[in-house]
Structures are given as C-alpha cells and as structure tokens.
Amino acid sequence: MARVLNALGADEGLTRYVGGAVRDDLLGLKVSDVDLATKIRPEDVMTRLQTARIKAVPTGIDHGTITAVSDGHAVEITSLRRDVSTDGRRATVAFTDDWQEDAARRDFTINALSADPVTGELFDYFGGLEDLEARRVRFIGDPLARIAEDHLRILRFFRFHARFGSGEPDAAAVDACAARANDLMALSRERIADEILKLLGMADPAPTVGVMLQRGILKPVLPEIAPESLCDLEALLDSERSARVAPDPLRRLAALLPRDPALAEDIAARLRFSNKAKKRLSCAASTDLSSSPQALAYRVGSDCAIDRLLLAGQSADAAAIAGWKAPRLPIGGGELIARGLKEGPIVARTLRTIEDRWVADGFPAGEDFDRIVSDSLAGA
Structure with missing residues (x-):
C-alpha cells in the first residue's frame, strides 16, 4: 500500500482513503477492501503506477477507475469525478479536483467519508460522522x-x-x-x-x-412474497439460532416464498441464479419430511435437508445432521454379479432395493447389512 500511496502523491494531499474502508475502520470492523480516490487523472494514474513498477489494470478507466496490484494486494483507485448525466443504471462522468463534489455523488453520508493516509485527518462534508455515531x-x-x-x-x-x-x-x-x-x-x-x-x-x-x-x-x-411471510422468516431465524446452524440467504429467501418447488425454481430462474442455487431453492421449498433426518440428507443432500428441517421448525433434527456425512452404499453391481446375479437391468433394480432398505434401517453395517443383501438377492 505504501508504494501505491507514494506513487500517487499521498504526501502532497493528492490521494485519500475513501468510502467503506474509512467507515468500517471508524466502526472497529475488519477492513477487507481499501479504495482510494485521487485528484490525478486516470491516464496519469496509469503512468505513475507503471513508473513505480506497480501493476496497473484499467478495470474501469472510462469512469476513472484503475486497479493497482502491489505486493499481492489489489487496490481500486478512482479519479475524483462528478456526474454529468444518469439514467438510473449508469452515469456519464466528468473529472474534477474538488473532493466535496466527488463525495456528493456517493449514496449515503456514512459512505462519503475520506481520510488523509499520511496525517489521518478525516473529511466529512455531509454529516457522516454524526450519522455513524447514531447508527x-x-x-x-x-x-x-x-x-x-x-x-x-x-x-x-x-x-x-x-x-x-x-x-x-x-x-x-x-x-x-x-x-x-x-x-x-x-x-x-x-x-x-x-x-x-x-x-x-x-x-x-x-x-x-x-x-x-x-x-x-x-x-x-x-x-410472490406476501407481507405475512415475515413470520416465516422470523421463525426460521429462531430455528437457525436454536440449531446453531450458520445463516444462509437462500434458505431465508425460501422462507419468504410459498412452499412450491416449481414456483421457487421459476423465481430462481427469473433472478438468474446459478443451476446449483436454483436447485437448492426449489429443494428447500418442498415440505416432504417423510423420512428420518439422516435418510432425508442422504436422498437430497445435507444442505437441502437442513433447509427443510429448519423451515419446518425442527431445529433439533437439523442440528443432528449439521455435521453428518452420508455413508456410501457398501456394495456395487459387480459384487452382486459375483454372488450369482445375472447381468442386466435386474442388477440396478436389486441395488435400489438394497439401498432403500439400508437407508430405511438407518445405514447398518456388518452382519445386518449382509442380511439385507441376502434377502434382496433371494427376492430378485
């Protein structure tokens, strides 16, 4: 960071820390991303960084943003700017050397704070410090x-x-x-x-x-989200706390939606979710809890099983499978053939029969599992 600040004239007052990094530091929170604002124009930022042998990536140079990569850390640097026109989705900007004009285009007062990296002096043009203190x-x-x-x-x-x-x-x-x-x-x-x-x-x-x-x-x-669904969200939050299960936004979204897997899948598609997230939201929307928690986790996966159980208020059952790893069926088709079963579709059917009984009986091993196999072979 020091190399970047030196290259961008921080000791001359040309560059400051801005936005979330200042806000979070004042709140005593961990600062993960550091953003800088500078009076220097984007092309000159590129030149200064390259002269200092710092990698400069023009990530949004048309809007004044350069990403500097120094000592393995990425820092976003944006030249001071003002909005010329906006359409609700994007803005046309012009560059400026006025710190307050740049701060004025930010959204909230607590995000418009800036700090001198050399002296630590804070700059607050819109009452952000007072708002921060008042939360x-x-x-x-x-x-x-x-x-x-x-x-x-x-x-x-x-x-x-x-x-x-x-x-x-x-x-x-x-x-x-x-x-x-x-x-x-x-x-x-x-x-x-x-x-x-x-x-x-x-x-x-x-x-x-x-x-x-x-x-x-x-x-x-x-x-599709009705006002009364807030009660379902509140109940889920209570279940998560009781089960000591980590919060999950997809699960919480499922709490707000009707319990309809097809509808949940349609909503997930509308929101452009990944296939994995789409499948999980749809699975969580099902109310099928007809099997044991472990059997449910085996069939639909631990994440979905925990979602369904917590959404149903069964926090103890959800906690019981939170760290549970589903076992693997301890037999395959080749072993069934070796034990006398003819090759063909009957092998898959027998495996399904064995698996269904094994799951229903609580995943037994040893002699108990051997009995399931023997009975299934006898009935094949």
Missing part, C-alpha cells in the same frame, strides 16, 4: 434525486440499514424508496438478486425486511 443510514441530499441517479440504491439503502442502522430506518429515505419501488424493474435481475441475498445474509434481516414488505418495496420484482 443512522441517510441519503446525501434529496433521496428521490439519489434514487433517480441509481435505482439500485433502493435495495442498498435497506441492506445498509440492516448492517449499520439502529432502530427505525430514516423516514424520508423509506418514503422515497416506496415511491420509486417500480424503478427496480429497470435493473438487471442479477443486480437485484445480489442485493437481496446480501441483505438476507445479515445477522438479523427480519426488521428491515418487515419494513420493505409493509411498504411494498419488493412487490414490483418479487410479487
């Missing part, structure tokens, strides 16, 4: 105008409130988000899904989700 998430300026610039800020507001806020969310912000909720339909489903899953991954998203459902924030993009 309040607040738009910079007029919330309606900020949402018009970037519609995703609707979902970001609620995610940031769930993570950093305390008490009721800012009323003006909630009113603006509710008024502009239909704007979410203009966004890509991938961006919507990413924000929703990040929100649901928070320690306790229920109060925030409750406000969103009450004000109809999700209705334009997820009309």
